[in-house]
Amino acid sequence: MTLVERSVNITPRKLGPKKKPLSHRKYTPPKPLQRRENTYSPRKKVEVLMFLEHHRIYDPDHYFSINGYRHPLAREAAVQFLIPEFTIYRWKRDKEAILDIKKRRYSPHWPDLEDELFRRFLEARDKKLIVTTGWFRRQAQIIWEDKYPQSVKVFTFSNGWWLGFKRRRGIVKRRITKESSRRPEEYKAITNNFLRFIRRVSNNTNTLQLRHDQSPKMTINYILDSPVRRFEKKWTLNVDETPIPFEYLDGSTWELRGAKTVAGKTDRSGWSKRQATLIIYIFADGSFRLKPKIIFHGTAGPKGRIFADEGHLYAPDVTVAYNETAYNNEDLFYDWIKDELADVQAKTRDFLLVMDVATFHKTDKVTDQLRQQKVTRALIPPGCTGQLQPLDVSVNRPLKDLLREETLIYMMNKEAQGQTEWSVKDKRIMTTWVVSRAIQRLAQRPEMIAKSFTTCGISVRPDGSQDHLIHIKDIDEIDFTGWETAEEVIVKEEEVVNTLTDFEELILAGDEDNTPEDLYIGLMQLKKEQLKTMAKGLGLLVGGNKDDIVRRLMRKYTDGTTAEAPITVEEEPESCIVVVP
Secondary structure (H helix, E strand, O other), rough: OOOOOOOOOOOOOOOOOOOOOOOOOOOOOOOOOOOOOOOOOOOHOOOHHHHHHHHOOOOOOOOEOOOEEOOOHHHHHHHHHHHOHHHHHHHHHHHHHOOOOOOOOOOOOHHHHHHHHHHHHHHHOOOOOOOOOHHHHHHHHHHHHHHOOOOOOOOOOHHHHHHHHHHHHHHEEEOOOOOOOOOHHHHHHHHHHHHHHHHHHEEOOOOOOOOOOHHHHHHHHHHHHHOOOOOOOOEEEEEEEEEEOOOOOOOOEEEEOOOOOOOEEEEOOOOOOOEEEEEEEEEEEOOOOOEEEEEEEEOOOOOHHHHHHHHHHHHOEEEEEEEOOOOOOOHHHHHHHHHHHHHHHHOOOEEEEEEOOHHOOOOOHHHHHHHOOOOOEEEEEEOOOHHOHHHHHHHHHHHHHHHHHHHHHHHHHHHHHHOOOOHHHHHHHHHHHHHHHHHHHHOHHHHHHHHHHOOOOOOOOOOOOHHHOOOOOOOOOOOOOOHHHHHOOOOOHHHHHHOOOOOHHHHHOOOOOHHHHHHHHHHHHHHHHHHHHHHHHHOOOOOOOOOHHHHHHHHHHHHOEEEEEEEEEEEEEOOEEEOOO
């Protein structure tokens, strides 16, 4: 049947013929009834069965009474519902059949579309391609436009159709993951030490003094924000770096229900290895006062030509830098402090900068510059970013979801314009726009960002009135004893977990949404000597080339920490099967 596009302005149908009066209708005498017939709805049958099951009659002398009460008899139900007793006996006998109500099965509206989409899905999985929801959406739209070119607007890939298609075809999402282990006792002491340091530096003994550059009204607002708060929420900043690939492979794919083995590969060789580093800056009041920075592979300094060639095509809401590793370093971080942070930090006297202990965050050059600009630094101990860093606790996961979604939208728009091939230049341009739009959408949820600072104990009032709002994973009790004399303690990695390096801390510690692809990207950015040091600390072989060492580390981090037997869990409504190796 050929589908036609429906108009919004539908002409109402004409009324049918006028009903004839009884005197004008043809009459046929009915035959007399031989017996009385009653029809009962399934709902009425269930109502009677519920009465027999749950109702109780006080009859202490009855043989089957319990505590003086018994179930009603069929004849009593017959009197109650005015239904023949034999009919009720029959319902009790067929109770299982009556209660076994089969779900209605809807036939698909567009069977040709579903058949072709399912065929392409099987073909893609045979080739071990990663199949995402976005892949289904794109393929469905392509098939629809091919089969029904005159009715493009009818099909919208609605959530109802998508759920029905998955159910009819037995398609589920598969993911390989591992159980998370509790933090050792050492982390609890380190976490409490960090929170004590935050408590000490956040106390302001000069709160009641009027600032020379503020009006009385501004000072009153400052006092109301917290009677002893030194760092206003709008001047409390968390910084973090995260790798972003040119192609997102999040470790999951749609697959047929019951599939034993789930494998996948990227559409184009090398896209998942090519990546940039995204640096995000969030403030405790939920705002974004600093533009996110993206670091691409390229030549830094005046010799670099990439920005001159394509910089005008980048999104204006991001800043871009280049170096050979596409990762942050001391020089880039120092320039950011001196140029970008200074513009924001100059508006206040007290500024708190919270970040992890990456090597370039704690060099003498960086430390001196922060001290010169009167920026208070708080370094999150190694292995604790998943508990103490707001970005890792609440922001990174929704941000990655937004990046994936915006990437899909961007690619679909470009493909609709006829673009079928992507160069590295195209991917860089796309990344800037995707990051810009994702951050704009994330900025619409300031309450989530502000809450993450409170949950981590960074923006709570130093007078202790908000300590009940602190919720840190695996830390049952927060102890602020001795906060008055707490000092910043930069814990050496080997004192807690000697297998962690600065970059490994970035990609492994606490981000529950990190995937094997994130780990692989991070490991490939390290030098061979760094990889050998990591492997040696884990008791792994250090021979072979760089790829050999990375493979050993990948196996260790993805498989080596799980001792449980395989477990399969199915969740609804997404029918997501989680396999714990």
